[in-house]
Amino acid sequence: MYWVRRLLVLGVALAMVFGLAQLLGAGRGQEPERAQVIVGLPSQSSGTPQATPTAAPGHRKKGAKAKAGSPKPTPLAEPSGPCERSDIVATPDVVGTPYAGRPVRFRVALTTRSTPACTWTASATSMVVKVTSGDDRIWSSQDCPEAVPSKPVVVRQEVPAKVTVVWRGQRSDDTCSRQPAWAQPGWYHVEAAAFGGDPTDLQFKLELPVARTVTASPKPEKPQPEDTTLASTEPAPEASASVD
Numbered sequence: 001m002y003w004v005r006r007l008l009v010l011g012v013a014l015a016m017v018f019g020l021a022q023l024l025g026a027g028r029g030q031e032p033e034r035a036q037v038i039v040g041l042p043s044q045s046s047g048t049p050q051a052t053p054t055a056a057p058g059h060r061k062k063g064a065k066a067k068a069g070s071p072k073p074t075p076l077a078e079p080s081g082p083c084e085r086s087d088i089v090a091t092p093d094v095v096g097t098p099y100a101g102r103p104v105r106f107r108v109a110l111t112t113r114s115t116p117a118c119t120w121t122a123s124a125t126s127m128v129v130k131v132t133s134g135d136d137r138i139w140s141s142q143d144c145p146e147a148v149p150s151k152p153v154v155v156r157q158e159v160p161a162k163v164t165v166v167w168r169g170q171r172s173d174d175t176c177s178r179q180p181a182w183a184q185p186g187w188y189h190v191e192a193a194a195f196g197g198d199p200t201d202l203q204f205k206l207e208l209p210v211a212r213t214v215t216a217s218p219k220p221e222k223p224q225p226e227d228t229t230l231a232s233t234e235p236a237p238e239a240s241a242s243v244d
Contacts, residue, residue: 076117079154083118085196088155090127092192092202095164100185100206104167108192109160110153122163123150129165129192131183138183141165143172165192169206 088110095105106129112118120126124145131139141148153161171180185208193199 076159077156079117079119080115081118083112083115083120083155085126085194087112087115087118088120088194088197089113089200090192090194090197091160091200092129092165092190094190094202094204098204098206099209100169101182101209102169104169104206106165106167106190106192108163108165110155110163110194111160112155112157115155115157117154117156119152120155121150121152122148122161124148125195127163127192127194129167129190131167132189132191133183133186138188139167139170139172143174144168144176146176 089112091109091111093107093109095107098104108122108127108129110120110122124141124147127141127148129141129148130137147165147167149163149165151163153163155161168178170178170182173180183206185206187203187205189201189203191199191201
């Protein structure tokens with residue numbers, strides 16, 4: 001019986017040692033699996049595609065140029081040589097409101113009939129501007145050549161060149177003197193043409209000048225000097241009667 005008890009105690013001790021070993025071994029065996037799960041998590045260096053951050057709506061990268069919404073302007077035609085006078089069209093227009101008794105400015109637009117662009121010198125020897133009233137010749141730049149400035153221009157078919165001619169508002173004589181009478185209010189015609197070209201006519205009206213109203217301001221009254229003469233308090237002398 002003694003050895004039986006010793007064998008039982010020894011068996012129980014071995015069983016406890018074996019169970020403890022199994023318990024410790026099971027604990028160590030779970031660590032690789034836990035570590036494997038942690039290692040297996042996707043990272044930024046793995047082949048899994050990552051979402052690319054996008055810019056917020058309306059945001060534009062620095063340095064990026066916005067596309068122009070309007071088309072580029074068409075370049076003007078380059079002159080191919082001097083203009084033919086018969087190819088030039090001169091169209092007059094009146095600048096502002098013309099008044100009788102005052103200078104009148106005409107703006108003459110120069111274009112070509114067929115040539116895209118050419119060079120030309122506008123002057124009193126290459127073009128003429130005149131003012132008429134019915135059959136009455138009122139004024140002409142041929143009498144007053146200084147009214148037409150000498151100006152080299154590029155005349156184009158699409159975009160006009162402009163020259164300003166000034167009429168003093170008087171009739172003209174062969175010396176462009178200041179003696180002729182002033183044109184009266186009413187309807188007139190202005191014609192413009194290049195020498196060798198067809199004239200263009202425009203009707204306009206000389207308005208009656210507006211009278212300027214001048215309001216005179218009242219003049220301040222001068223202060224009157226005070227009367228310093230005092231009335232005499234002495235009685236007037238009695239008239240003496242003479243007795244014959």
